[in-house]
Amino acid sequence: MIKVKNLHKKFGDLNVLNGIDEHISPGEVVVVIGPSGSGKSTFLRCLNLLEDVTEGEIYVDDQLINTPKIDINKVRQKMGMVFQQFNLFPHLTIMDNITLAPVLLKKMTKDQAVKTGHDLLRRVNLADKAQAYPAQLSGGQKQRVAIARALAMSPEIMLFDEPTSALDPEMVGEVLDVMKDLARSGMTMVIVTHEMGFAREVASRVLFVDQGVIMESGTPEEVFSNPKNERTKLFLSKVL
Amino acid sequence: MTAFQEWFTDFSNLFYKCFIREDRYKLLLEGIGVTIRVSLLAVLIGILIGMLVALCNLSKRKLIRFFGSVYTDVIRGTPSVTQLMIIYFVIFATVDLDKWIIAAIAFGINSGAYVSEIIRAGILSVDHGQTEAGRSLGLNAFQTMTRIVIPQAVKNIFPALCNEFIVLIKETAIVGYVGLMDIQKAGDFIRSATFNAFMPLFGTAVIYYILIKILTLLLRRIEIVLRKSDIR
Numbered sequence: 001m002i003k004v005k006n007l008h009k010k011f012g013d014l015n016v017l018n019g020i021d022e023h024i025s026p027g028e029v030v031v032v033i034g035p036s037g038s039g040k041s042t043f044l045r046c047l048n049l050l051e052d053v054t055e056g057e058i059y060v061d062d063q064l065i066n067t068p069k070i071d072i073n074k075v076r077q078k079m080g081m082v083f084q085q086f087n088l089f090p091h092l093t094i095m096d097n098i099t100l101a102p103v104l105l106k107k108m109t110k111d112q113a114v115k116t117g118h119d120l121l122r123r124v125n126l127a128d129k130a131q132a133y134p135a136q137l138s139g140g141q142k143q144r145v146a147i148a149r150a151l152a153m154s155p156e157i158m159l160f161d162e163p164t165s166a167l168d169p170e171m172v173g174e175v176l177d178v179m180k181d182l183a184r185s186g187m188t189m190v191i192v193t194h195e196m197g198f199a200r201e202v203a204s205r206v207l208f209v210d211q212g213v214i215m216e217s218g219t220p221e222e223v224f225s226n227p228k229n230e231r232t233k234l235f236l237s238k239v240l
Numbered sequence: 241m242t243a244f245q246e247w248f249t250d251f252s253n254l255f256y257k258c259f260i261r262e263d264r265y266k267l268l269l270e271g272i273g274v275t276i277r278v279s280l281l282a283v284l285i286g287i288l289i290g291m292l293v294a295l296c297n298l299s300k301r302k303l304i305r306f307f308g309s310v311y312t313d314v315i316r317g318t319p320s321v322t323q324l325m326i327i328y329f330v331i332f333a334t335v336d337l338d339k340w341i342i343a344a345i346a347f348g349i350n351s352g353a354y355v356s357e358i359i360r361a362g363i364l365s366v367d368h369g370q371t372e373a374g375r376s377l378g379l380n381a382f383q384t385m386t387r388i389v390i391p392q393a394v395k396n397i398f399p400a401l402c403n404e405f406i407v408l409i410k411e412t413a414i415v416g417y418v419g420l421m422d423i424q425k426a427g428d429f430i431r432s433a434t435f436n437a438f439m440p441l442f443g444t445a446v447i448y449y450i451l452i453k454i455l456t457l458l459l460r461r462i463e464i465v466l467r468k469s470d471i472r
Contacts, residue, residue: 048376050372050375050376073375073378073379073380074378076375076376076377076378077377077378079376080376080377081373081376081377083369083372083373083376085367085369087367087369087370087372087373088373089370089373089374089388089392090392090469090470091391091392091395091469092469093469100377100387101377101378101379104379104383104387105377105378105379133468133469133470134469135469135470146373149377150376150377153377153378
């Protein structure tokens with residue numbers, strides 16, 4: 001579903017990604033872990049070209065996407081993204097946050113979008129918040145709306161960029177629960193997170209990224225209980 | 241007769257002479273119409289130009305940024321009276337347009353330079369995460385700008401824009417230079433016809449004040465609606 005070949009990313013003189021090769025299959029829940037500054041967020045943001053790629057190739061559904069020839073907006077419509085800082089649109093109600101893209105991009109009529117919006121809000125347990133504004137919600141509620149907003153475009157893949165890092169501890173659980181539900185429903189997901197417990201429970205595969213390369217990749221069992229790479233061991237000894 | 245009664249009689253005689261006799265109030269009414277027409281059209285032109293120039297100034301292409309900065313630079317660096325007269329007597333000298341429309345274009349061009357800086361500041365004030373969220377949903381750059389960034393920018397810059405509109409209305413008091421009879425010019429006309437400075441000048445001031453007061457109240461209403469989404 002997503003194929004990454006020899007991905008390099010430089011910010012000025014700084015090498016953030018130093019040749020990443022990775023293949024994500026449909027239905028996989030890939031959790032990316034690693035120390036801060038390791039390039040894991042940059043890797044995720046390259047997948048939908050929020051960062052432009054310095055070198056290498058990214059394929060989505062066997063289509064090369066880092067080329068001017070393709071319409072990146074079309075590709076992004078099938079890749080939902082959830083951000084650390086939620087990035088809800090503060091000038092719009094929760095419902096309008098959810099319906100804006102599907103209606104504007106002509107995926108649905110306004111009526112259909114509102115109906116889907118109510119379904120999605122029920123799914124993230126926020127059925128009563130449709131007419132509220134983002135400023136009236138807690139962090140956890142905002143992030144659940146952000147997930148619903150991304151799902152409204154019926155994406156094939158969901159990208160999560162540290163979705164719980166900006167939350168108060170007591171709100172982390174409610175967001176992770178929604179993500180677990182989503183994983184169980186068979187959604188293909190790539191998740192950058194520091195929640196090791198969650199990674200162990202939900203991931204079908206864990207990637208350990210450090211110094212801009214994938215140091216280790218395997219099932220949660222393999223990576224957490226039996227890490228082979230020295231750097232993985234060191235990292236896990238600090239966070240577990 | 242008490243001093244007050246005496247003063248009052250003088251005042252009302254003067255008032256009658258300046259505003260009522262020979263239907264002079266009609267001059268002022270006409271002036272109010274001109275001021276409002278010129279200001280309204282100029283505000284619209286100013287916003288349009290301002291948006292365009294702001295987008296130029298934020299462009300990734302150097303050449304486009306250059307045009308934007310030259311525009312802002314030249315307009316801010318020259319007096320508006322000079323600009324008005326150049327546009328009226330030089331650029332539009334042979335064009336058959338109503339005087340007030342030409343004046344509005346001149347003020348619009350002038351205001352555009354200031355509005356562009358306000359809009360640029362507004363766009364920069366919106367967190368970049370908003371743009372990323374819009375783009376990640378598949379919106380193109382234009383849709384993201386018009387549906388997500390600009391609505392938030394407008395809310396942030398609304399007070400500064402109101403300020404600019406108020407300045408613009410008062411700035412139009414120089415249209416007399418190209419022979420338009422606005423409020424200021426009408427007051428001036430009455431002054432030379434009656435040989436009295438006090439009444440027409442204060443009259444002019446009061447009219448401007450009331451116009452701007454009404455506008456301020458209206459704009460405050462709009463701001464309250466814009467701030468609706470901030471309620472917690």
